[in-house]
Amino acid sequence: MTRIARRCLMLAVATTLAALLSGCDDGKVGVELSADPAATTANRQIGVSIEAITLQRDDGSEDRIKLDDPVTVDLLLYNGRTFTLLDAESLDAGDYTGIRLEYRNPQNDDGKDNYVIDGNGARQALIVDADDAFTPLDLTVKKKGKTYTLQLRIDLRLSYSENSNTDERHLAPVMRAVRDTKAAKVSGSVKDSLISGSDCKDGRNTGVGVTVYAFNKLAEGTEPHDYDGSEPRAIATTPITGSSGNWRYNLPLLPPGDYTLALTCNGDIEDPTELQSDEIEFLSDTHDVELGEGDDDDKDFN
Incomplete structure (x- = not known):
């Protein structure tokens, strides 16, 4: 092999190796x-x-x-x-x-x-x-x-x-x-008295339909509502779990940001294809929460 051929071969090997190492990076x-x-x-x-x-x-x-x-x-x-x-x-x-x-x-x-x-x-x-x-x-x-x-x-x-x-x-x-x-997370308890009344139960067992909705932080005077195609739109929801005296909710894997949490008794009638109200009513008690990277916050509905 001539000197020029060897030099070309060495250059080709070096170029290939550099490409492979670059891919590993x-x-x-x-x-x-x-x-x-x-x-x-x-x-x-x-x-x-x-x-x-x-x-x-x-x-x-x-x-x-x-x-x-x-x-x-x-x-x-x-x-x-x-x-x-x-x-x-x-x-x-x-x-x-x-x-x-x-x-x-x-x-x-x-x-x-x-x-x-x-x-x-x-x-x-x-x-x-x-x-x-x-x-x-x-x-x-x-x-x-x-x-x-x-x-x-x-x-x-x-x-x-x-x-x-x-x-x-x-x-x-x-x-x-x-x-x-x-990923951030927010969770908390829900007081029995908020969801055990006849208006909330509506003939169902306590806890059925009770849901926490998360919205990007609502401006003052803006009310939460169901997912009907108009703003504000919820970005996440979760049903409550547990039993009397120990009702809880858990909203995991939220991007860092500012949120408003709202509680409803009839999240089980949510219909995202219904472009008019599903008659979902939210309790007046909402919570604003600021979540940073990796935060695990607690907000109770009392």
Whole structure:
């Protein structure tokens, strides 16, 4: 081998090695999915098929990550735990401001990919009304080989609906997204006297339908209301759990920010497709809470 040939070979090897090392320095992203409970508890499963995840950069460009194979997730199983969509996928350095899930055959009504198992055990088609909008995200990726884990949470109360006239089931995903190390949480107790009266129970057992809604902080004089397509729109909800003397709520995986919490006795009639009021009434006692990165705050309804 001539000196020139050896020099060319060495240069090629060095260039290839540099490229490989540069790839090792890329950031990585992991994605976990969970869900807040639906308004109706009659269904046994709400399954969706996810085939890709798209992240949006601050300059408007997009990075689409296609899963090796579409994955089916029963969202009803993932309130207290998470489903791993991505483990550690390479992602270019930069600032990312949005994220979107892409569903397989979202408008198909055959129930093959997206489906509901109803209370009778029958499989029903689920139409996913997903648009091109991105869920807000605050993520900066640096080329240090670090893995950034994102927590995505779909609020089924604000997303899932059933049309009794057409017997159709729809999911218009309302999702929040936050990096795991920045995720905040607010929880607290709910006093018995607020929810044990006949007006709140309305013929039901105590606690049924009682729900805490979280809004971006409401301006003075602005009243909370149901998810009817107008502002202010709730970004998260949760039913209370427990029993007499020990009622509690828990709102996890909130992005840092300022919120208003509101309590209602009839969150079980929430219908996100109803563009007029669902006649959901909120108690006058609301709470404002400021959540920083990783905060775990406590706000009681007394």
